Amino acid sequence: MCQEHKNLGNPSHFEGTEQEKTTAHAVDGSFAQYTQGMKFFDPHVHMTSRTTDDYQALADAGVVALIEPAFWLGQPRTGLASFKDYFASLVGWERFRSSQFGIKHYCTIGLNSREANHEALAEQVMEILPLFLQKEGVVGVGEIGFDDQTAAEEKYYRAQLELAKEMNLPVQVHTPHRDKKKGTERSMAIALEHGIAPNMVIIDHNNEETVKSVLDQGFYAAFTIYPFTKMGNERMVEIVKQYGPERIMVNSAADWGISDPLAIPKTAALMKIKEIPDEHIRLVTYQNALDAFAQSGQIQESDFINGLEIDQTQKFNGNTVLRGGQAPRVNKDSLIIR
Amino acid sequence: MKTNIQIAETIAAYANATESSWIAEQKVLTGKALALAFIKAPRFISKALIEVGDFKGWTLDQVVRIDLLTQLDEANVDLLFETAEMQEAVALTRSLSYLNNPENFLLRATDAVRSNMGPVFDAIAFGNTYPKDYFSEAAWNQLVLKCIFNDKAIHQIIGLDERANQELANTLSDFAHERWSAGRRVPSQVWRLVPKFMNESLHADIEKLAQSENPRDVLAASLVKQEVQNPGSTQGLWHELEKPEPIYSA
Numbered sequence: 001m002c003q004e005h006k007n008l009g010n011p012s013h014f015e016g017t018e019q020e021k022t023t024a025h026a027v028d029g030s031f032a033q034y035t036q037g038m039k040f041f042d043p044h045v046h047m048t049s050r051t052t053d054d055y056q057a058l059a060d061a062g063v064v065a066l067i068e069p070a071f072w073l074g075q076p077r078t079g080l081a082s083f084k085d086y087f088a089s090l091v092g093w094e095r096f097r098s099s100q101f102g103i104k105h106y107c108t109i110g111l112n113s114r115e116a117n118h119e120a121l122a123e124q125v126m127e128i129l130p131l132f133l134q135k136e137g138v139v140g141v142g143e144i145g146f147d148d149q150t151a152a153e154e155k156y157y158r159a160q161l162e163l164a165k166e167m168n169l170p171v172q173v174h175t176p177h178r179d180k181k182k183g184t185e186r187s188m189a190i191a192l193e194h195g196i197a198p199n200m201v202i203i204d205h206n207n208e209e210t211v212k213s214v215l216d217q218g219f220y221a222a223f224t225i226y227p228f229t230k231m232g233n234e235r236m237v238e239i240v241k242q243y244g245p246e247r248i249m250v251n252s253a254a255d256w257g258i259s260d261p262l263a264i265p266k267t268a269a270l271m272k273i274k275e276i277p278d279e280h281i282r283l284v285t286y287q288n289a290l291d292a293f294a295q296s297g298q299i300q301e302s303d304f305i306n307g308l309e310i311d312q313t314q315k316f317n318g319n320t321v322l323r324g325g326q327a328p329r330v331n332k333d334s335l336i337i338r
Numbered sequence: 339m340k341t342n343i344q345i346a347e348t349i350a351a352y353a354n355a356t357e358s359s360w361i362a363e364q365k366v367l368t369g370k371a372l373a374l375a376f377i378k379a380p381r382f383i384s385k386a387l388i389e390v391g392d393f394k395g396w397t398l399d400q401v402v403r404i405d406l407l408t409q410l411d412e413a414n415v416d417l418l419f420e421t422a423e424m425q426e427a428v429a430l431t432r433s434l435s436y437l438n439n440p441e442n443f444l445l446r447a448t449d450a451v452r453s454n455m456g457p458v459f460d461a462i463a464f465g466n467t468y469p470k471d472y473f474s475e476a477a478w479n480q481l482v483l484k485c486i487f488n489d490k491a492i493h494q495i496i497g498l499d500e501r502a503n504q505e506l507a508n509t510l511s512d513f514a515h516e517r518w519s520a521g522r523r524v525p526s527q528v529w530r531l532v533p534k535f536m537n538e539s540l541h542a543d544i545e546k547l548a549q550s551e552n553p554r555d556v557l558a559a560s561l562v563k564q565e566v567q568n569p570g571s572t573q574g575l576w577h578e579l580e581k582p583e584p585i586y587s588a
Contacts, residue, residue, distance in 0.1 A: 096456065
């Protein structure tokens with residue numbers, strides 16, 4: 001989602017001590033020693049754009065469940081069938097692919113803000129959204145909201161808020177890169193205007209400038225740890241120190257841009273090093289996201305916390321068969337390929 | 339079309355009062371509204387495991403979904419196939435024989451055979467009468483070979499003996515040669531497909547099998563020989579070999 005890779009440096013408003021920084025830099029590459037026994041829930045990651053190597057890394061790092069929001073593909077789609085197939089792949093193939101690595105895959109479905117600007121097509125997409133929003137494992141309407149803050153974006157944001165209200169689903173709101181503060185305020189005001197309870201709305205891609213207002217008004221505040229254009233995890237640590245863990249969640253928003261699917265475990269390690277209490281780490285990297293999206297009625301922690309339950313139809317032969325009977329997990333250090 | 343009084347009987351036996359009234363409300367719907375009922379079913383119907391009858395091993399929500407599908411028009415059934423999530427795809431695939439004009443859905447069935455989603459493939463392959471009743475020989479052979487290729491136990495395919503054919507036996511022999519060249523095996527029970535279609539090449543395969551260090555292969559070879567000499571005499575004896583074999587986990 002973050003196509004503007006201007007390296008602006010790290011505009012941190014908060015600074016750790018020199019000692020903390022030294023420690024953090026010394027543990028690069030072995031962060032996992034700080035996250036032993038932790039489990040993570042990534043409420044925003046575009047796995048369709050990632051390889052199986054990433055699934056394996058996520059599983060190894062303790063990510064047990066994730067949410068894939070519907071978004072755009074880096075270029076606009078030209079027909080309804082592309083949207084339909086994309087949505088179907090989020091609830092079909094991607095869900096299965098994830099299960100092969102023991103990770104529970106949920107998604108949110110919606111018309112993203114960029115493509116809301118193609119109104120003729122947007123109308124058709126609105127027609128098929130109800131087919132997908134009521135499926136098993138669809139945990140919200142998302143990601144929707146503003147990009148350029150055009151009239152068309154507002155129209156379809158409002159229409160989708162109504163769908164969310166009707167189906168009693170949480171809303172995952174993308175906030176714009178440009179003019180973020182105003183766009184965020186506007187997104188929240190419109191949600192309230194439509195009578196949506198703030199606890200049913202997850203305002204995404206927050207930063208130091210937006211967080212206070214989001215929390216004060218009772219919304220969930222999600223932070224995307226994404227190089228260059230969004231939050232760095234050192235800044236994230238400072239935010240948790242300042243605001244505490246309530247209604248705050250961290251995500252990776254990893255996609256086809258330069259991004260890091262391990263953003264959550266790495267941020268947890270940094271929090272541990274910087275002596276954030278374990279319970280606070282658990283809340284912002286796991287529990288708060290779970291609580292927010294479980295309001296859809298489509299998430300049971302018991303479905304994934306002790307490993308994925310193997311479907312009855314898969315039971316007779318395990319669930320490891322992908323293609324040609326291959327095991328999905330391979331030892332990547334091995335020179336020999338069998 | 340497979341008519342099945344057991345759909346109604348199963349639902350009556352397993353659904354509680356709230357579920358039954360939800361089902362009754364949905365069954366008066368048509369078109370897209372009925373399709374939406376199919377989608378929403380798990381929000382209203384439990385996943386109680388059916389323990390007896392034709393639907394043994396299914397869950398109640400799946401049986402209810404099939405009940406709704408039997409009343410749905412073809413265009414909307416197509417729409418559901420095109421937008422299906424994984425559990426819906428399983429229910430749709432299992433429902434094929436119960437739909438009106440099942441032969442119209444042949445492409446959906448062969449697409450399920452092509453699926454890389456394990457549960458969807460299994461829904462067409464195992465415990466489903468649709469392939470036996472509607473697949474061409476080529477489609478049938480593709481189904482059986484994909485099971486073997488994916489190391490899945492073929493005895494769960496309905497109609498395995500009835501639809502056995504010379505072409506399948508020959509292809510199986512070729513496939514076994516490929517596997518043997520790569521230093522791999524084929525699951526022992528697959529040789530049950532060949533006794534009626536023995537030729538020179540297959541005789542050689544069975545002799546090779548009989549020399550195997552793997553006792554399961556040796557048993558398979560002796561069962562094939564016995565069946566060739568005395569057709570029908572090995573019925574039930576393949577049971578020992580009806581297990582998945584972890585071919586790739588060497």
